[in-house]
Amino acid sequence: MALPSQHRLRSPRSFSKVYHQGRRLGSQYLAIKALKNPVPDDRSPKDLSSGICFGVSISRKVHKRAVVRNRLKRQIHAALSTLLPRATGAWWVVINVRTTAIDCKYYDFLRELESLLTALEVLDGN
Template structure:
């Protein structure tokens, strides 16, 4: 299941704003930058009323083959789709995939994403 387009961070300007002003958390497979309540003039005109947006960044250093990189992105988008109902507030989040992620499976991505989002106070732990 792909992450709905309305929840995707697409413009390079948005990514750079998150990188400059966001809070950072990292684990073994993923590093996340999260920015709370981005200014409305920067947000995209089309989309949900909330400013919740996700972007996934994966380098060729992770794996040379695009097939592998795209599989990892699909797994992360699917994990985000499961966590989406639990996210409250307006956040812009950029997920950077680390080189160790090629050995990672969906359940590990889901667990690690959940832990990182709780650490950044995007999700509230249960």
């Protein structure tokens, strides 16, 4: 199940804004940067969602084959779509996948995303 398009972070300017101004939190498999109540640029109208937007970044250092990187990205998008109803407020979140995540399964990503996003107060803790 893919993440809905209105909840995807797309423009490179939005990614760089999150990298420069956001709060960072990391774990064994993922590193997350989150920016609360972002003010979008005039040139990025697709990122004007009133809710939450996610972006997933996977480097070639994680794995050389695009098939593997795309599988990891699909698993993360599926976990995010499960957690999306618990999101509160307007956030831009960028998720970086670490090299240790090669052997992760869906439930590993779900567990880590839930704990990290709750700690950053992106998700409701209840």
